[in-house]
Amino acid sequence: MGKIVDLSKWQGTIDFPRFATEADLAIVRVQYGSSTEDIKHKEYEAGLKTYGVPFGSYAYARFVSVSDAKVEAQDFLARADSMSKFYVVDVEELTCPADQVVAATQAFIDVLRSAGKKAGLYTGHSFYKTYGMSKVDADFLWIPRYQTNDDGSLHTTKPDMPCDLWQYTQAGKIAGVSGSVDLNVLNGEKSLAWFTGVEPANLDYPITVGDVKVYPYIQITGDVWMHSTPDFDESSRVRVLKAGEIYKNYGENNGLIAIGGGYVSEKYVVNTNQVAKTTSDVWTHSSPDTDTSTRVKVLSAGTSWKVYAETSNNMFKVGAEYVSKSYMTIV
Secondary structure, eight states: OEEEEEEEEGGGGGOOOTTTTEEEEEEEEEEEEETTTTEEEEEEHHHHHHOOOEEEEEEEOOSSSSSHHHHHHHHHHHHTTTTTTTTTEEEEEEEGGGGHHHHHHHHHHHHHHTTOOEEEEEEEEHHHHHGGGGGGOOHHHHEOOOOOOSSSSOOOOOSOOOOSSEEEEEOOOTTOOOOOEEEEEEOSSHHHHHSSSSOOTTOOEEEEEEEEEEEEEEEESSSEEEEEESSSSSSGEEEEEEOOOEEOOOEETTTTOSSSSSSEEEGGGGEEEEEEEEOOOEESSSSSOEEEEEEEEEOTTOOEEOEEETTTEEEETTTTEEGGGGGEEEE
């Protein structure tokens, strides 16, 4: 698994082509209270989108009351990029009366949820206990806890409360950033896909059924360079593939997917399917051949079906069965 990193203006200028080779997920600071918008968040969001790194957004809280928390949340929503996968309120210091901090944090989260957003809470390990932040109802909890000698390595001093993300260092390193970064790991039952909303492509393909290879379809999720060889060097770039384009997956090599004629980073693809229409009545088969003994059922002419893969002997995989391509056409 790659790295989960949170970013703010302190990371300076980021080399996103390099950053994208190591990052699975970024969490970008959008504001420091309502009065201060992070001067780098739009630049970071643009780079992450260009190079296919999923990202969420966070807002450092400075609210002084419950009503002020609602205003901060609205400002956060207005500033964050629409492609953000989730939103986090970062409550690290007491800027409102202590007896209001739980209610104010909840009000902030409720505004995010009312806008249809997945809303999380980041708060300090001690702050969580001191101010009863366990009473806050959020979609996920993100907690920092570092080892005494914070050298950037993953360690065993985990948070002693249940949480979904654990920020384990402030001294991490990642390609494309010259200084240190905060690094995080999953720490609960939620998968990376829960945060990104993107199920990774299955890299176990092609599979073999008898003597026949079966290639699934993948879809490009963002504009990305295709390479002539399985590496990320600029010298091997061939052309730009566009978001939404669909290709056959011929297998994985060095973190790139072979698509016929070239390779593309696995970070930019998800499993998908095609839709094909039958041109005449046609039998489906239980295995990728046209032997009468493997017939299962007849598909009627003119009907459309999801196609999950294509075989090396010119058949479509329709669900768990196979149909000759001669009797179907992609629509």
